[in-house]
Amino acid sequence: xxxxxxxxxxxxxxxxxxxxxxxxxxxxxxxxxxxxxxxxxxxxxxxxxxxxxxxxxxxxxxxxxxxxxxxxxxxxxxxxxxxxxxxxxxxxxxxxxxxxxxxxxxxxxxxxxxxxxxxxxxxxxxxxxxxxxxxxxxxxxxxxxxxxxxxxxxxxxxxxxxxxxxxxxxxxxxxxxxxxxxxxxxxxxxxxxxxxxxxxxxxxxxxxxxxxxxxxxxxxxxxxxxxxxxxxxxxx
Numbered sequence: 537x538x539x540x541x542x543x544x545x546x547x548x549x550x551x552x553x554x555x556x557x558x559x560x561x562x563x564x565x566x567x568x569x570x571x572x573x574x575x576x577x578x579x580x581x582x583x584x585x586x587x588x589x590x591x592x593x594x595x596x597x598x599x600x601x602x603x604x605x606x607x608x609x610x611x612x613x614x615x616x617x618x619x620x621x622x623x624x625x626x627x628x629x630x631x632x633x634x635x636x637x638x639x640x641x642x643x644x645x646x647x648x649x650x651x652x653x654x655x656x657x658x659x660x661x662x663x664x665x666x667x668x669x670x671x672x673x674x675x676x677x678x679x680x681x682x683x684x685x686x687x688x689x690x691x692x693x694x695x696x697x698x699x700x701x702x703x704x705x706x707x708x709x710x711x712x713x714x715x716x717x718x719x720x721x722x723x724x725x726x727x728x729x730x731x732x733x734x735x736x737x738x739x740x741x742x743x744x745x746x747x748x749x750x751x752x753x754x755x756x757x758x759x760x761x762x763x764x765x766x767x768x769x770x771x772x
Contacts, residue, residue, distance in 0.1 A: 542593075542627045543714070543730055550734040551591045551725070556718045559725065562736035567729045576664075576682075576721035577706035583672055583681035589718040590661040590680050591725075592631040595623045596702045596711045599667060600637050601644025601693035612694065619698050624658040631717065632660050633709045635702035636667030642684050644691025649674035652681065664715070664722050666704045667693075682717060743768040 543551075551559065556575075563570045597619065605612055623632065632655055634646060647663055648671035655663065655676075662680030668687035675681065684705065699711045707722055709715065714725045725733060750756070750764035 547731060547734075548591050548629070551716060551730070552589050553734070554737045555589055556716055556720045556723055558737050558740065559716045559733060560723050561740050562733045563723070563725065563729065565736045565739070566732040567726050570726065570729075573708075574726075575707055575723040576704065578666075578684070580664075580682040580684065580705070580721060581669065581686050582719045583669060583675055583679075583683070585719040587678065587680050587718075589716060590629075590631060591714070591716050592629040592661050593627040594633050594709050594711060594713040594715050594724075595626075595630050595660070595698070596700060596709055597632070597634045597698035598637050598696040598700065598702060599634055599646050599693060600696055601646070601667070601691040602638045602640065604692045605694040615695060619695055620654075620658065622698055623655065623660065626712065628659045630658075630660045631715045632663040633702055633704055633707075633715065634663060634665040634667060635704050636665060636684070637696060638667075641666045642668035642687055644668065644689055644693040645670040645685075645687045646690070646693050647675075647681055647683065648690070649676075652676040652679045655679070662717065664704055664707075664717060680717070682722060739771065743771050746771065 560575055636642060645668040647669040652675040656679050664682045666684040668685035669681050669683040670688055701710050707724060709724060714727060714730055716723050716725055746768040747764045750760050
């Protein structure tokens with residue numbers, strides 16, 4: 537993750553103004569090669585669908601819950617403390633992306649009241665996982681979670697590794713990637729394209745407004761729709 541690529545708080549806020557589907561549409565303009573990659577492709581359980589989109593720099597980890605960890609207690613504590621150092625450093629805000637490696641992902645929940653509060657204190661806006669979450673009414677205020685499952689137990693949940701490449705429901709993420717997420721799912725925004733995305737979102741919004749105005753107008757006609765589509769195409 538190169539510091540020079542970091543966005544200002546104003547630039548991050550500009551990205552957060554748009555929902556994740558609009559961000560995906562914009563990437564089709566500014567990074568057309570991203571049309572079929574870089575986004576989640578499965579339905580999530582969203583802890584708080586009413587929350588606005590979150591945008592932040594990825595921190596990555598892998599976890600398991602079906603079997604106890606092979607390392608002893610001292611080694612696990614040392615790893616846990618190193619993980620906290622990793623999560624709390626670098627560009628902010630951050631979003632935690634955790635791949636559950638179990639043959640049955642979501643068997644045990646990593647995320648709940650305690651982890652959401654710890655990660656919020658470490659500078660995270662939320663987490664994305666193919667695993668499970670719990671304590672839905674007790675999560676840290678304003679903390680968003682997108683998960684594959686909801687499960688009451690944490691079973692043997694433990695970290696396997698962190699800072700590595702992960703894949704969560706089709707979205708491949710490297711540590712430091714810029715991630716945008718909301719109740720629809722998540723997408724990685726390439727660093728080199730990030731500053732171009734808000735303008736592309738605005739362009740798409742203005743084009744869509746012409747078409748939506750036509751189809752919502754009393755006395756709608758197919759001819760009017762065709763004209764609106766042609767007019768929208770002329771907006772640059």
